[in-house]
Amino acid sequence: MATDPPSAAFSLSARALLPLVAPSLAVGVAAALVLVGVSTVADELKDVLWKTLPGALGIGAYSSLWVIVMLTATGLAVGVVVRQVHGHAGPDPATTGLVDEPLPAGVVPGLLVVTGLALAGGVSLGPENPITASNIALAYWLGRKVAPTVPAALWVALAAAGTIGALFGTPVAAALVLSETLATRPGPGSLWDKLFGPLIAAGAGALTTVLLDRPTFDLDLPPYPGNSWGDLLAALVITPVAAALGMAAVYAFPYAHALFRRIGHPVLALTAGGLVLGLLGTLGGQLTLFKGLDQVKTLAADPDGWSAGSFALMTVVKLAAMTTAAACGFRGGRIFPAVFVGVALGLCAHALVPAVQPTLGVVCGVLGVLLALTRQGWLSLFTAAVLAADVNVLPLLCVAALPAWLIVTGRPQMQLHQDGTSLR
Numbered sequence: 001m002a003t004d005p006p007s008a009a010f011s012l013s014a015r016a017l018l019p020l021v022a023p024s025l026a027v028g029v030a031a032a033l034v035l036v037g038v039s040t041v042a043d044e045l046k047d048v049l050w051k052t053l054p055g056a057l058g059i060g061a062y063s064s065l066w067v068i069v070m071l072t073a074t075g076l077a078v079g080v081v082v083r084q085v086h087g088h089a090g091p092d093p094a095t096t097g098l099v100d101e102p103l104p105a106g107v108v109p110g111l112l113v114v115t116g117l118a119l120a121g122g123v124s125l126g127p128e129n130p131i132t133a134s135n136i137a138l139a140y141w142l143g144r145k146v147a148p149t150v151p152a153a154l155w156v157a158l159a160a161a162g163t164i165g166a167l168f169g170t171p172v173a174a175a176l177v178l179s180e181t182l183a184t185r186p187g188p189g190s191l192w193d194k195l196f197g198p199l200i201a202a203g204a205g206a207l208t209t210v211l212l213d214r215p216t217f218d219l220d221l222p223p224y225p226g227n228s229w230g231d232l233l234a235a236l237v238i239t240p241v242a243a244a245l246g247m248a249a250v251y252a253f254p255y256a257h258a259l260f261r262r263i264g265h266p267v268l269a270l271t272a273g274g275l276v277l278g279l280l281g282t283l284g285g286q287l288t289l290f291k292g293l294d295q296v297k298t299l300a301a302d303p304d305g306w307s308a309g310s311f312a313l314m315t316v317v318k319l320a321a322m323t324t325a326a327a328c329g330f331r332g333g334r335i336f337p338a339v340f341v342g343v344a345l346g347l348c349a350h351a352l353v354p355a356v357q358p359t360l361g362v363v364c365g366v367l368g369v370l371l372a373l374t375r376q377g378w379l380s381l382f383t384a385a386v387l388a389a390d391v392n393v394l395p396l397l398c399v400a401a402l403p404a405w406l407i408v409t410g411r412p413q414m415q416l417h418q419d420g421t422s423l424r
Contacts, residue, residue, distance in 0.1 A: 020197035023143070024158055028204025031135040031162030035205075036212050038112055038131060042119035046290075049120055062286040067122070068278035071289075074121025075274020078114045078330060079267035085110030088266070093331050094257045094416045096129060098177070098374070099160045102140035102152065103133055114331050122289040123277060124321035125332020128167055132333075135159040158201040165202030166209040168217065168386075174202035176378035217293075217386045219300035219343070221359040224390045231396060234356045235364045238349050239400035242342055242368025243407045245315070249323045250372060250414045254422050256327035261420065266329055273328025277321055284317030291332075292318065292340030299340075303347050303358040311348035315341055326414070334414065338373045339383065342366030360396070363388045367397055368404045373414050377405065 049070060054061045082089045087107035090096070103111075115130040139159035140152055157178060164174035178198050263269040281288060287295045299306075299314075306314075322337040346365030350358045363384040370380035381401060385394055412422030 020154075021200060023147075024197040024200035025204045027135075027139050027143075027155070027158040028162035028165065028201035028206075029208050030138070031131075031159055031201070032166035032205040032208035032212070034112075034135055034138070035127065035131050035163060035166045036209060038116050038127060039119070039213070042116040042127075045116065045120035046122075050122070062289075064282040067281040067286070067289070068275065071122055071278035071281060072271060072274040074117060074123060075270040075272070075277070075328070075330075076267065077121070078117050078274075079270035081110060081114050081117070082266045082270065082329065085113070087111075089114045089331060090130070090133060092416075092418075093129065093329065094253070094326060095418060096133065097415055098129055098132055098164075098333065098335075098376075099136070099156065100133060102156060103137040105137050105141035108134045108137050111331060118325075118330050118332050119291060121274075122281065123274075123325050123330050123332060124289065124292065124318060124337045125325045125330055125334065126291040126293070126336030128163075128333030128335050130331040130333070131167075132160055132163040135163045154197065157198045161198035162201040162205035164205075166205035168206070168383075169210050170206050170386075171199055171202030173379060173382055174205075175199055176382050177376060179378065217383070218389045219297055219362070219387050221300050221362060221388060222303065222357070224357060224359045224388060224392050226392055227396060230355060231357065231360055232399070234349070234353075234360060235396045235400035236403060238346060238356070238361055238364040239368040239397075239404045240407055242345050242365045243372045243404035244368075245319065245345065246338070246341075246369040246372025247408060247411065249319050250412055250422070253323055253327060253414050254412075254416055254420055256323055257416060258420055260328040270329050273324055273330065276324050276328075280317050280321045280324070284314050284321070288314055288318045288321060288340075291336040293336050296340050296343045299343055299347060300358075300362065303350060306347070306351070308348050308351035311344050311351055315344040315348060318344065334373050335370070335379075335383070338369045339366055339387070342369040342384075343387075345369065359388050359390070360393065363393050363397060364400055367401060371401065371404050372408045375408065375413055377401065 050061050054066050059066050087110060089110040090103055090107050111130050111134055115127055118125060136156050136159040140155040143150060143155040161174040161178055164177055165171045175195055260269045318337060319341050322334055342365035343362050346361030349361040350356045367380050367384035370383055381397055384397055412424055415423045
């Protein structure tokens with residue numbers, strides 16, 4: 001049977017993929033601009049709320065009184081916006097994941113406003129979920145107007161990839177996340193064909209963010225000296241323990257959600273949630289506030305600067321704050337606060353057993369917590385490895401991920417059905 005020569009097959013594939021270049025670039029850049037814009041406004045508002053205003057009032061910026069007042073006021077403000085804006089800032093965040101179906105475009109303004117308020121007000125959630133949802137909604141809305149015959153799945157994939165690339169400052173994270181969903185999606189072409197457009201969007205989003213904001217996940221941890229049998233034992237203990245701790249939050253999540261749902265009114269539920277977050281913030285200290293990315297750099301800069309008890313307290317408080325914030329209705333993601341939990345847990349292990357190298361403890365703690373809270377294996381491995389900026393930890397992480405995965409697989413996820421029961 002006659003077959004096409006290799007050059008003809010390649011040419012046909014190229015003709016099919018080239019039209020994706022322009023829209024992928026546009027979506028990736030736009031996704032990054034939305035992220036940078038919201039983050040910049042939130043940072044400016046954060047300075048006003050946590051520096052300018054308490055200074056003018058003669059109150060300590062991170063005093064117990066101010067932390068409780070600010071978190072409660074943030075809950076009230078977010079609740080009012082959720083109650084009043086068109087679309088109520090999207091569905092219940094407890095029922096949403098990182099990449100979902102497109103929301104109506106009219107929901108986006110309110111969703112971005114409540115996201116910015118939560119980021120500025122000290123809520124223990126990151127921007128990843130609402131920014132991804134907003135970019136997907138906008139890309140789908142504009143894409144359907146410009147090219148109505150293009151499948152919705154393409155716009156979802158491009159917007160998700162562009163946002164994840166922008167969040168991590170590299171397209172690799174987006175490729176790893178999407179490879180878990182695109183590999184089994186029906187359609188012509190290999191996995192790399194399916195990733196062609198999303199990788200362009202992710203690269204454009206990452207490069208835009210790097211040029212404008214210069215994000216980095218490098219914690220400047222102590223250099224990892226290399227693998228040893230003791231390190232293998234530590235990794236096989238810390239990672240499953242971290243996964244089990246994350247699963248404790250997963251199992252508590254539907255009960256916390258039910259408690260706040262019983263309040264009934266979003267303004268009251270979010271105000272009550274803000275008050276709980278303020279009390280937790282006074283217990284755990286200022287490092288347990290906000291999304292956690294800047295705070296983990298403070299922890300990593302001085303691995304021996306706190307006792308094991310202090311690290312353990314910050315671990316538990318941050319995990320409880322993230323669970324509370326997600327359960328009561330704040331819009332936000334759980335990846336960045338989960339990284340803080342993992343870093344604090346890993347440094348707690350180092351403080352308890354000094355023979356545990358701090359970098360190893362951190363990456364294993366992050367890996368276990370992320371596996372429990374996201375169920376994204378590749379993303380968890382990537383995030384843990386990039387924190388160390390050392391490929392020598394990869395063999396240990398790959399081995400340690402296996403027992404941790406046995407703990408989390410097949411069990412409830414930190415996402416709920418509409419009736420309040422956990423996804424599996």
